[in-house]
Amino acid sequence: MLEQLQAVEDKYKELESLIADPSVLADIERWQSYNKEHAQLAPIVAKYRAYKSVTQQIAEDKALFDEQPDDELRHLIEEELTELNAQKEELDRELPLLLLPKDPNDARNVIMEIRGGVGGDEAALFAGDLFRMYSRYAERQGWRVELLSQNATEIGGFKEVTFLVAGAGAYSRLKYESGTHRVQRVPVTESGGRIHTSAATVAVLPEAEDVDVAIDAKDLRIDTYCASGAGGQYVNRTETAIRITHLPTGLVVQCQDEKSQLKNKEKAMKVLRARLKARAEQEQADAVAADRKHQVGSGDRSERIRTYNFPQGRVTDHRIGLTIHRIDDVLGGDLDELLAALITADQAERLKQVNE
Template identity: 65%
Template sequence: MLDKPQIEKLQSLEDKFYELEARISDPAVMADMGEWQKLTRAHAKMAPVVIKFREFKKALASIEEAREMLKEKLDEEFRGMVEAEFEEAKGKIPALSEELRILLLPKDPNDDKNVIVEIRGGAGGDEAALFAGDLFRMYTRYAENQGWRTEVLDANVSDLGGFKEVVFVIEGDGAYSKLKYESGVHRVQRVPTTESSGRIHTSTVTVAVLPEAEDVDVEINPNDLRIDTYCASGAGGQHVNKTESAVRITHLPTGVVVQCQDEKSQLKNRDKAMRVLRAKLLELAQEEQHAEVAESRKSQVGTGDRSERIRTYNFPQGRVTDHRIGLTLHKLDFILNGDLDELISSLVTAGQSEQLKQVE
């Protein structure tokens, strides 16, 4: 059951929701498209919690109404109906309370941001690079299913067609909120195509998911940057072009280095590299801010550290196991084809449960 401060907070949110509705309908506000869009976005964000709170209040009202009716003299059949309604409404309260407590949890300020995803082959050489390609396909398929847009920022293709590393952006509503738990080491167990004896190999790939930073999130002094250009190269060291279109940017104060060679235009490569640099600097700043919290409390879905093994993809058994929440799914082919909904929803739920423990 919700406590009094929680109910008061929910009532305050509902009151504000009504105020927003009134302002959105105001002709003066509607004439200012920027302000109107801002208010409608705020209204849409509040709608889920207000709708759920109304369900909660309706259930409470039904309980109280039934309780009062049961004090009166009723014939047996009608009393049975009232008792059934009383029990039904009473049974809704625990689930509604839990849902509302989750909706009241502080939101991650990055949840609505686009993401920059970095996938790099780890232990396993060519096999790791091939699996990096599999994960790239998995995430781009998932993004496509969500109606999101993807764009490759940088890629280093391996001789066999995988990726030594690939960096790409995913743009879409709530992209970070759904993909933030994907950071870490992904392990694959399978028989490589080059293995003649049929022996199972274990390889690893690292995935980093960074919220894309806006200009206002990170201030970068141009004097802190060293920008180098060089000839872009592809698989096997073959030159993609003979001009110095590839760009490498070093942020001198932090030592962060980013590069991009995916475009033929040096200017486009520089713009893409700056997107990655902003995301990395935002990540560094946020890690510093939350270092003490992270030290005192580690989430059950993991710290997101890239050195942490988070998931295993076992091809002989057709299974995927997420080690942070102990979830095993025997649907490897579907998952690698972008069907990540069950995995991601389970991780989000586990994260919310951990948050609830901290506020109790």
């Protein structure tokens, strides 16, 4: 590991020289590329230099200790060594994590799709609960939420809802939410007081940029139709709703939330690009990577990843065996404890894989 860290520091120093080179400064694209790589390595180099400094101080203190100092100096050295060893232990835990390969999508915005599953109206209501949970979590993080498309039910839920979450690191945290979420509670539509089990699926897609996915206009069939739903002078009168079919894959995206046909098309294309990007990445992963057992955040939509049990007031994440008895807080957007545990479990699994 230390050899890897030294190689990173050497590369960091080389980039520092290149960034200051007049010939590089004259080539803005080249300079930006070097500057970006330099910034990415900076956190690792800072921790490695702190590690070297602490290690050197420990060696110096031990050398002083071997000289058999008087009691007062011995006491001071012992106190400093205790503190330095604690710092070294912390750095020993952090440095391997910094060397793990980065997910190239982590810095991206997120497109989330929630669909009511088994359970009819209750599943649709639960899909609405999940949408509000993620919206409130995004608000806590200072992220922006933009509704892209929805198929709402009359009693306040969603058969499906698609929305964008825009903010620094959105995908790096929300990617663990992909999968099947299950709820156990007495539905508002249940007169006998019986507990029902319903489900909703959540898909988390990194937002694709135009350059990520090449879409040939000839591969698209674009249909317009009258928007349906409650309210609005445009509803059922003007063909503003858009349905885009990607002919090679059969993927269909539709949007009707905006009054402008152009805006609906822009939103639909944004979702289509994200789905095509996710599809291509999944095909590549299936082809080159062996399945990781007990993988955190695998994105398998048939996988039951979490249960929200209202009678017991608990939320259980089945991937890591974590139970939190604060269901109202979690559904109110307090996801920090859950996501921190999932990130830690994922890092541990990846470290194990690297070591093997």
